[in-house]
Amino acid sequence: MIYLDYAATAPLSDVARTAWLEATQVRGNASAIHSAGRASRSILEDAREKIAGLLGVDSAEVIFTSGGTEADNLAIAGPATKGRVLYSAIEHPAVREAAEIAAKAGSRAGAIPVTPDGVVDLGALREMLDESVGVVSVMAANNETGIIQSLEEIKEVVTERAPNARLHTDAVQAIGSVTIPGGFAISISGHKLGAPVGIGALIASRDYPLVPLEGGGGQERKVRSGTINVAGAVALAAALEDASEHRAERAEFQTSFSNQIVEASGALDGYVSGGDVPRLPHMTHVIFPGTDPEALLLGLDMAGIACSTGSACSAGVYRPSAVLEAMGVEEDTYTALRFSTGEYTTQSDIDALVAALPGAVSMARKAARA
Ligand code: PLP
Numbered sequence: 425m426i427y428l429d430y431a432a433t434a435p436l437s438d439v440a441r442t443a444w445l446e447a448t449q450v451r452g453n454a455s456a457i458h459s460a461g462r463a464s465r466s467i468l469e470d471a472r473e474k475i476a477g478l479l480g481v482d483s484a485e486v487i488f489t490s491g492g493t494e495a496d497n498l499a500i501a502g503p504a505t506k507g508r509v510l511y512s513a514i515e516h517p518a519v520r521e522a523a524e525i526a527a528k529a530g531s532r533a534g535a536i537p538v539t540p541d542g543v544v545d546l547g548a549l550r551e552m553l554d555e556s557v558g559v560v561s562v563m564a565a566n567n568e569t570g571i572i573q574s575l576e577e578i579k580e581v582v583t584e585r586a587p588n589a590r591l592h593t594d595a596v597q598a599i600g601s602v603t604i605p606g607g608f609a610i611s612i613s614g615h616k617l618g619a620p621v622g623i624g625a626l627i628a629s630r631d632y633p634l635v636p637l638e639g640g641g642g643q644e645r646k647v648r649s650g651t652i653n654v655a656g657a658v659a660l661a662a663a664l665e666d667a668s669e670h671r672a673e674r675a676e677f678q679t680s681f682s683n684q685i686v687e688a689s690g691a692l693d694g695y696v697s698g699g700d701v702p703r704l705p706h707m708t709h710v711i712f713p714g715t716d717p718e719a720l721l722l723g724l725d726m727a728g729i730a731c732s733t734g735s736a737c738s739a740g741v742y743r744p745s746a747v748l749e750a751m752g753v754e755e756d757t758y759t760a761l762r763f764s765t766g767e768y769t770t771q772s773d774i775d776a777l778v779a780a781l782p783g784a785v786s787m788a789r790k791a792a793r794a
Contacts, residue, residue: 426773428731430616431567431597431707431764437618443662444620447655454652455643468654471661478661478668479610479627487626487634487644488657492596492613493518494637495626498647499592499609500526500561502633507558507588509533512544512573513750518611519561519594536562540752541699542571546581553585558633560589564598564610568747568762570707571698572598576605583607590632596624600667601675601704614656617663618767623656674767678705681765681774685710688778692785697753697760708763711748712785717759719791723784724761729777732762757792 427435436444447467452460454468469483476483489495496518500509504526511523513535523533534552537545544562553560560582565572575593582589592609595602599612609632614623628634636642640649667674682705686696689710697711712720717733724731744753748760763777 426727426729426776428729428763428765428769428773428777430766430769431570431762432732433615433621434618434766435768436620437663437666437767439666440614440617440619440659440663444655444659447658450654454654455641464654468652468657471654471657474661475625475627475664478664479604480606481627481629484645485627485629487628487648488652488660489624489626489644489648490622490653491615491624492516492594492611493624494648495611495613495624496561496594497522497525497637498626498634499594499611499628500559501637502635502647503559503590503592504529504531504533505558505635506633507531508556509559509561510536510549510552510557510589511561512536512538512563514538514542514566514568514747515561515563516567516594516596519563519592523561531558532556535750536560538750539699541701542566542569542697542747542751543699543701544573544578546577549578550581550585553582553589555586555588557582557586557589559592560586561592561594564593564595564602564604565704565707566747567597568745568760569698569709569751570597570704570762570764572602572702572704575608579605579607597704597707600664600671601706612660612664614660614663617660617667619659619663620656623653623660625657625660670767675705678765678769681769681771682706682708682763684774684778685763688781692782694785697748698751706765709760710763711753711755711758711760712788713755713758714792715757715759715785715788716791717788720759720761720784720788723787724777724780727776727780727784729780732764733759759788
């Protein structure tokens with residue numbers, strides 16, 4: 425299997441596996457006061473400090489969660505009790521639906537449009553801002569297109585126009601590749617970095633308004649209950665450290681892989697969505713006009729290639745993704761494919777994809793005409 429779907433979930437990395445296994449040898453509930461509990465607490469707090477150090481925040485700002493979804497929901501629910509929720513039209517459902525839940529509970533929420541380039545429309549954002557805004561949530565980079573948002577510019581506009589607004593960014597895809605400016609609450613997730621599924625964190629300053637999503641022991645800053653996943657936290661810290669240490673070198677080979685995918689797709693009339701804007705190095709999103717999505721995916725699957733499509737399949741009918749719709753991409757029939765690479769992707773994986781694409785695309789074009 426040629427695995428080009430790191431953005432969906434990355435394989436467990438050697439660094440994270442070693443850290444996780446070592447941490448599982450430490451027995452004890454991190455909230456217990458006996459020595460086993462204290463030993464567990466100690467490695468948990470080391471992990472918290474490591475993450476805080478890597479992100480340039482105070483360790484008290486790191487709240488461990490079960491993953492990105494929970495971090496996003498926590499980030500929206502609190503500020504929603506204080507004012508309007510604004511989120512970009514291309515947010516992951518974890519943010520979008522958290523805003524919708526808040527709206528059902530009586531808060532006001534609104535989606536900030538994006539330009540055809542795939543970035544937040546700063547003029548439209550400016551118009552939506554005033555003193556009633558409680559939070560503005562814009563993802564650091566999109567999970568389908570890999571397009572990176574200009575968080576500095578967004579921060580500037582929000583600070584100027586909405587003095588009461590908190591800033592949140594879903595950095596689940598971006599962390600490890602993008603530096604997040606200060607002033608944002610940040611959602612991260614372990615399994616996108618090579619740590620196990622089931623661990624993530626919300627980075628939120630002490631005065632960020634938080635409300636518990638569930639009742640319980642309040643283990644994490646009195647807002648996140650449940651016995652803490654210590655080994656997961658240790659693995660997350662190790663994975664984040666590894667990503668930071670190897671950032672430049674991985675970006676280099678991932679950019680080369682991405683360029684090769686774009687070139688091979690271009691020869692088949694495939695094109696990259698959005699404008700000439702910064703993108704995550706590990707993600708390549710290509711639209712193949714005139715192709716039948718099912719046939720294209722099947723063709724690549726037959727060649728042993730795992731990648732993702734941004735289109736949702738509803739009642740057997742593929743629909744354009746909400747992200748592409750928000751960007752105004754108009755095609756009658758097309759497949760949008762996301763290829764995402766990582767630590768273990770090799771040149772021969774990319775060679776195999778490049779070799780398989782022409783046959784799969786031609787089959788999918790025939791299927792679309794049939
Ligand atoms: N946010 C983004 C941008 C994502 O890509 C994902 C997962 O695909 C999530 C949030 C959800 O993260 P998790 O799977 O850790 O809950």
